[in-house]
Amino acid sequence: MEFEDNKDFARKLDEQDPLRKFRDQFNFPQERDGRAPVYLCGNSLGLQPKLAAQYVRDELANWADYAVDGHFHSERPWIKYHRLATKGFAELTGAKAPEVIAMNTLTVNLHLLMASFYRPSSARYKILIEAKAFPSDRYAAMSQIRLHGFDPDDGIVEWQSSNDDGWLEMSDLAAILEREGDSIALLLLPGVQYYTGQVLDMAGICRLGRDAGCAVGLDLAHAIGNVELHLDDWAPDFAAWCTYKYLNAGPGAIGGAYVHESHLSPENLNQLHGWWGHEEKTRFDMLPSFTPAAGAELWQMSNPPILALAPVIASLNVFLDAGLPRLIEKSRMLTNYLRWLIEQRFANRIGILTRDEARGAQLSLIVQDPNIDGKTLFDRLCKLNVTGDWREPDVIRVAPAPLYNSFADVHEFVERLELALR
Numbered sequence: 001m002e003f004e005d006n007k008d009f010a011r012k013l014d015e016q017d018p019l020r021k022f023r024d025q026f027n028f029p030q031e032r033d034g035r036a037p038v039y040l041c042g043n044s045l046g047l048q049p050k051l052a053a054q055y056v057r058d059e060l061a062n063w064a065d066y067a068v069d070g071h072f073h074s075e076r077p078w079i080k081y082h083r084l085a086t087k088g089f090a091e092l093t094g095a096k097a098p099e100v101i102a103m104n105t106l107t108v109n110l111h112l113l114m115a116s117f118y119r120p121s122s123a124r125y126k127i128l129i130e131a132k133a134f135p136s137d138r139y140a141a142m143s144q145i146r147l148h149g150f151d152p153d154d155g156i157v158e159w160q161s162s163n164d165d166g167w168l169e170m171s172d173l174a175a176i177l178e179r180e181g182d183s184i185a186l187l188l189l190p191g192v193q194y195y196t197g198q199v200l201d202m203a204g205i206c207r208l209g210r211d212a213g214c215a216v217g218l219d220l221a222h223a224i225g226n227v228e229l230h231l232d233d234w235a236p237d238f239a240a241w242c243t244y245k246y247l248n249a250g251p252g253a254i255g256g257a258y259v260h261e262s263h264l265s266p267e268n269l270n271q272l273h274g275w276w277g278h279e280e281k282t283r284f285d286m287l288p289s290f291t292p293a294a295g296a297e298l299w300q301m302s303n304p305p306i307l308a309l310a311p312v313i314a315s316l317n318v319f320l321d322a323g324l325p326r327l328i329e330k331s332r333m334l335t336n337y338l339r340w341l342i343e344q345r346f347a348n349r350i351g352i353l354t355r356d357e358a359r360g361a362q363l364s365l366i367v368q369d370p371n372i373d374g375k376t377l378f379d380r381l382c383k384l385n386v387t388g389d390w391r392e393p394d395v396i397r398v399a400p401a402p403l404y405n406s407f408a409d410v411h412e413f414v415e416r417l418e419l420a421l422r
């Protein structure tokens with residue numbers, strides 16, 4: 001498509017957008033100094049779907065009306081409430097229903113899954129992460145290594161970028177595995193790198209990991225709801241994600257986990273257990289012996305916090321209504337338009353770290369203009385009621401979210417960027 005740099009053109013694209021009705025289903029932050037918000041931060045915290053409040057109110061009302069009977073007798077009984085996330089999670093990750101589960105939060109799930117899939121021996125005890133891994137993933141991996149009696153300084157293997165822009169090359173990963181794969185127990189890698197926005201070759205990672213005899217776990221925080229996922233085809237051992245970014249389920253909302261079906265036999269009891277991982281039928285018989293629940297539910301421990309799960313269910317319903325293929329198609333157009341506008345207007349002043357060859361919604365911007373530094377520019381954008389985010393040491397991340405962002409938002413962003421640069 002031939003793009004044009006004017007508001008009328010952006011509005012025309014919005015009029016033709018089959019998903020435009022969804023924008024009204026979200027709450028936007030407030031105007032500031034007479035400026036409407038330009039919210040391009042759905043990669044960090046998605047906006048609130050109006051339906052979320054309804055779902056939370058429903059459960060508050062069920063609690064008030066049914067009290068303890070809400071577990072079994074309300075419209076959406078709490079004993080099965082987590083299953084309302086199953087269809088959405090399975091569709092968004094390319095998994096089968098029994099392989100996914102809504103539970104806990106992301107880092108907690110990474111730990112619970114590592115308890116099952118990081119089973120080090122004296123010969124094979126290392127965890128491979130990427131060198132710029134999100135800190136929580138690194139801390140989780142380091143502490144697992146330490147808990148198993150190894151030294152994280154020796155036990156963490158880093159996949160470094162061999163490029164100035166931080167782009168990760170599969171050939172470098174292959175070389176590490178060739179060199180020291182025998183000592184690596186687990187690959188813990190993201191689907192989308194949070195700083196550069198690179199979509200990693202998850203199929204390739206799983207293949208290389210498997211061939212080297214390593215377990216593979218994927219952190220899908222920046223990938224779910226943003227890019228197509230085919231977990232069943234790729235077959236990592238496990239994956240985990242949060243739901244507050246592209247899935248719009250709210251701050252600290254309940255996350256999700258995936259366990260490949262090959263690990264779901266009842267004989268596999270390498271999990272940390274709690275009563276919600278016990279089969280549902282006899283859970284309230286309060287037996288001293290443990291009967292495993294079927295599927296990934298076996299990794300559940302506690303009864304889920306219903307009020308934190310309600311917005312997840314609401315958000316997934318909005319997502320399913322829009323449909324991931326349509327969202328991805330719009331996302332490509334939105335971010336293409338954003339890139340085109342930035343390149344048109346700000347050549348040699350704003351650089352884009354994120355390469356087109358493998359990206360989702362996010363662009364990571366680097367200030368090249370010698371008259372201003374990145375953080376100052378970011379602060380000025382905030383004053384102009386633009387929300388992106390700043391990531392140390394020098395990136396401004398912006399991500400138009402196709403569910404609620406418009407082409408007019410994207411155009412308004414570059415107008416304000418121009419102002420901020422002046």
Ligand SMILES: Cc1ncc(COP(=O)(O)O)c(C=O)c1O
Pocket residue numbers: 105106107108134136137190194219221222242
């Ligand atoms: C890639 C990645 N991993 C882990 C986390 C930590 O998530 P949580 O605080 O839900 O454990 C985040 C949070 O943004 C993240 O982006």
